Amino acid sequence: MPMRPPRICGCGRKVAAGVLCACQILRKAEAARRRPTASDRGYGTAWQKARSGFLASHPNCAMCGKPATVVDHINPHRGDKALFWDKSNWQPLCTHHHNSTKQAQER
Incomplete structure (x- = not known):
């Protein structure tokens, strides 16, 4: 079974295929922290x-x-x-x- 080669993240780091870079994990966590709750968005x-x-x-x-x-x-x-x-x-x-x-x- 062929393996996909690693990729270069936007920050310049070499990352294994299918894995998030540390900068992506931090960015996603920050976006999730800032997002209002479902109830605050009207889904109560x-x-x-x-x-x-x-x-x-x-x-x-x-x-x-x-x-x-x-x-x-x-x-x-x-x-x-x-x-x-x-x-x-x-x-x-x-x-x-x-x-x-x-x-x-x-x-």
């Missing part, structure tokens, strides 16, 4: 109730038809409360499509 009890109701009435993923587990905002709300609660901006997705396909589209 009211959201959990609305999400459960939406998934009960829309049980299948909009992309593949498998059971949906995530309510996705079609257009990212970026903190806009009106867009956050606009049900016409919601779509049911399975975890796979929410974490891969949809994230790639938003990038």
Whole structure:
């Protein structure tokens, strides 16, 4: 089985393939520390109730038809409360499509 060669990190260090450099670990930890909690971003009890109701009435993923587990905002709300609660901006997705396909589209 062939092994991938090491890579050079943006900081200049040589890093084994598939491993995070120390600078990347620190950067990710700092970003996570600064990020508001889910509740602070609007995903509290009211959201959990609305999400459960939406998934009960829309049980299948909009992309593949498998059971949906995530309510996705079609257009990212970026903190806009009106867009956050606009049900016409919601779509049911399975975890796979929410974490891969949809994230790639938003990038």
